Amino acid sequence: MKRLLARTAVVTMAVAFGAALAAPAQASALCDRPIPPPACDPGYEPEPTVRDSAARGSLDGVTYVGNAVRVGGWAYDADSGSSPLLVDIYIDGVFKQTLTANTYRPDVAQVHPSYGAYRGYEATIPAGLGTHQVCAYAISVVPSGVSHPGNPQLGCQSYTARLAAPTNLSMSRNADGVAQFTFVDNSVEETSWRLQVKTQRWENRWDPRLGMYVPHVYYTYETTSLQPHTGTGQRTVTVPGIGSMDCGFTLSAVAGSFQSAPVNTGWC
Missing domain, CATH: 2.60.40.10 (Immunoglobulins)
Structure with a gap:
């Protein structure tokens, strides 16, 4: 009878010991869940995610000046650093010219001090008579490894040009x-x-x-x-x-x- 009790005790201890060994495996499985328990916290901060900063700006003016249209505005992208941003000009959906946003615009720096004052663009672009639409697009600067968000439209303006009478x-x-x-x-x-x-x-x-x-x-x-x-x-x-x-x-x-x-x- 004593031998039987001893064997039962050994078996019970073995089962308990096996259950204790299996616990970590069960905890590991829980950590793979979408929302792991607090015990799964590795104890360190994850690497920051690199994101694109959206380009900003405006198409401020469009003026017909005889066989051409005068355009002006400003553009900025934090991802370009101190380098000026490029701006594409389209007339009636047709690409016309790429401009560099590096002209002096103190009014921009007054509203956005971190941008600096040399964020303006301006040019005289060949254009015709009649009614036409001029649009400006900022050429986004995108960090490495980040998907391109596209080039945002800075604005569109229409003009109507007529022949001046004698x-x-x-x-x-x-x-x-x-x-x-x-x-x-x-x-x-x-x-x-x-x-x-x-x-x-x-x-x-x-x-x-x-x-x-x-x-x-x-x-x-x-x-x-x-x-x-x-x-x-x-x-x-x-x-x-x-x-x-x-x-x-x-x-x-x-x-x-x-x-x-x-x-x-x-x-x-």
Whole structure:
């Protein structure tokens, strides 16, 4: 009987000892769970995660200046350090030019002191008449090992450009039919000038209802294309074949399908 009790005690101790040895394996499995218990804390801080700093900035202004558009703004990316950021300019969705944001902008430094003052960009970019949209995009600087977040849009602005009409139009002529036109050219985009001559003629016609001759007026229109000029300023153009007729003249600047507002001399 004593031997039986002794064997039972040995077996019980062995089972308890085996259970104690198995406990660490069970704890290790718990540590693999998404939310491990506090006992699994390794006791040290994990390495910081590298992240991208978003580029910031603005497209402040878009102004048409004759065959070109003037753009300006600012851009900054903390990941670029002291190096200036690059900015791409698009017009109507078409890439036009890459600018460097390194011009002096004290107003930016006043609002964002850590950025510094040399974060501005500006340029004059060839552009056409009509209505167009200009957009600016910052070229993000991305740390190594970080996925590229894309290049953020800094803004878009639209402009509408029209041909500037001539001013101070006057005309003089002599008896042999040569007319001299003088005007101020206010446009740099014209490819030609459209001169319209409106001629007025009078003729007496018999009116059977009145039983007498009655004066009637007739108008004829003739359009002449004049050569463009370089730059702006006062111009003088000689046009033959005008004669001493009663007439009026209208002058417009032309560039492709665009035409300026017409100006006229009145009757001469």
